Amino acid sequence: MTPHPTIPPEGVRADHAIVATGSPLAAEAARAVLAEGGSAIDAAIAADAVLGVVEPMATGIGGDMLAMIVPPDAAPLTYNGTGRAPAALTADLVEALPARRIPDRHPLSLTVPGAVAGWFDLHARFGRLPIARLLAPAIALARDGFVVGPICGREWSVFEGVIARDPVAAALYRAGAVPKAGETFANPGLAAVLEAIVAEGPSAFYEGEPARAAERAARSHGGVLAAADFAAHRGDFDVPLATRFRGLDVLECPPNTHGLAVIEALGALEPLPLERDDPATMIAAVKAMAKGFETAKKTVADPAGNTVATVVVDRDGLAITLMTSVFKRFGSGIGVPGCGFVLQNRGSGFSEPGHVNGPGPGKRPYHTVIPAAALKDGRFHAGFGVVGGAMQPQGHVQLLIRIAAWGEPLQAALDAPRWRFESGMELAVEPGTPAPLVAAFAAAGYVEPTGGEIAGRSDFGGAQFVMRTPDGGLVGASDRRKDGTVLGL
Template structure:
């Protein structure tokens, strides 16, 4: 009896002490992961293990990223795959600098502006042949591998090919998203590829995709030209012609990725790096420039005042996103002006600190020259890669070329077909506006954080929340990604929509009722406790002092971080 009494007293004392001394700002659902030799964070546990094994086998961060992405194309086809595009930011330990890759594809030459007019369309549909653009993923793999890779591509793609043929078991979040593909079952080959039993596979069930395995095998053996100029390109061309679609061999054969210079803005001593348009990355830099003059730390994390100014900064930057972000070769944007501190000072003056704004207009910066899967990797040599890849909406277009095991992306749905003079107006052979954005942070010229956050228009506002959580609110990496988020809907878009009613502010569970009521009194249309749409984060920090990596993957996805 005394033992039971003392044990009860010890447990009660421990619990009471924990409640009193717990850090109320800690939102972490798990500890951060630390390791010296390599670190991966992806949205699927098997993809993480595959990438980490590549590093253990002598590969580097770039090899591991390609291997993990190939696996995700099988295991999370609701977000990415070789029918989509990719973007990456690479820290080269040898060169001690960042490189940016834009591996996005162009619209088909056969599909014209007049086609949409003749069919009375004012928006490109999300499914079917009309939103299909050239898949840039495979070329992106080979560009990255050619510049930085170590292991043979055959070895890098071997694990994904093995799982394609032997199968894997579905994780819960991916299984739920898989079921949303019901509306694509009428698209060619979609049901036979992704719904093999007449329905979406359920959590825990095994799924195989031997067609994808065969496609990856050909790519591994014959290289990128097999996909863009060889047997696979010819197969896609024949499929498209058979169904009366628009993509042709010539579109594939002329595809080429672009190496680009990442752009930066300094936020409280940290250099935040994003890629230039056609991505939306610099929207995050514009937001941070506006927020830098505010005392977010003293206002408090997710206080009404902090959230209000973040949302208003988002609305301002998204108006510029609508006007200026497009194919950089056809519609160059005033990039240096958009991310200048002087421009941010002028835009900041438009924010009313006490009341929501129903709409903003795009600014006039000075013209100067100038669903998705994300993963982050660091290796023992000090290379790091921030890597994002996507079909755009879920499975993409739902159009699966005969016997190839993947769905074409629907990125063309983001073209504007209302205004022919808009920078993002549809045209043949043009890059569409892109939502997917990798990000990177350096400090004093050295790498610090490789990170990204999936989720369409959530991404820039998500990037900003992560940066502020880390820098303004002193959270560790896991806390920063698990903390409750906001997502503002209803900003003007590159497809032609114009905001006129301040939009809708959705808040995750964990934002205080006090903040919610104050935001409503300021005019925000607040919708609390929404279940999804807040993105999916992975990140890897290089701890220079302790010479170790710190990894985190958030609880909104199925994956995790792992190192050795």
């Protein structure tokens, strides 16, 4: 990979507060909130709402949320805002499907979106500024339009076929004439829904027209998601999983996510020398990751997806890694009439009936989103997230090797080429990987994967990373694989 075009190898320095996120528009919204005295959670909500407008193929109010929060004076905690399957999703419906699994973008893949409730749950506990202030930038961008970013424009074109299958999504996202990078796109329907959420709270979404319209959309395709499923949604706070790695306490989200895979892999790697110039280091990491996935599969399934990540630290030291997602690009591809968003397809993360991760009414499926953090001497040291489904835990492991074990500069570590384990002996290797390492992978028996959805499999992710520096300052990095940036105060 070539270096990030605007961020130096060591990352962006900040004295007081910082945000790393996947869009300059989101970063600007977050920094403005921080400058006005908003908390890290306020800034993350503002950024996330903007991301739902400007990256509709990745996230939005039709998707889920997870967060890792590290308060300056209290124990870390996670927030699980993943939605549940419809009450009418019974095992017999899935038994009748090919391979006894819910396919990607099938009408039975629809699950309740948890992002909106997540904004309010986090804000109730950690917010300072009014929700109206936090959602104002997103509302303005949706109503008045925004300039489509380069990577966003590319993905819009690549996944045009997904939105073309549904007349609502096709009209909303301009299938047949999708916006290109540099063009302006507006979403007045989404702006109206966000304004209603500001005026009425989360009930405007979970008990109002969006829920009813989502039911109509689902039923029109043969799905079973109902407005009553929206009304029943609840998110919850939990305790992170943790493991030691190179002097850090690495924090990951518990099930129903695959954060456990990171914990298992880092635990296996911690006793090893992990020499920087020895290809055996990355071969060991691949093997550890594969075993981590196997452990995770005892309780979860085997999907891949797309997500957005925002990391914020405020002046008081409160830190959050917040991630939201509609799963695959453009989620289910099923648009909600008049509301400006598509529904996620997390139900395709269920395994076959009878598996511990098998489908069931009101059940949360396996989830790929894993916002993370690390402590040093019991205090916040880093917050980070990597988007890209099964790439997420693998990105965590590779970045922690580079940063914590090898001491690489932060942005340089994010810019470095990655690998992505698929299954068996399939290993995708990103262009730019040093030839000796490529040869070592081949000698170990690994082969490039074949097939799979473009930018789904063999997607090398997009990371956002913030660290506390030894002098008490902050440094942030943003993955060049996305349109994002880092801004500080």
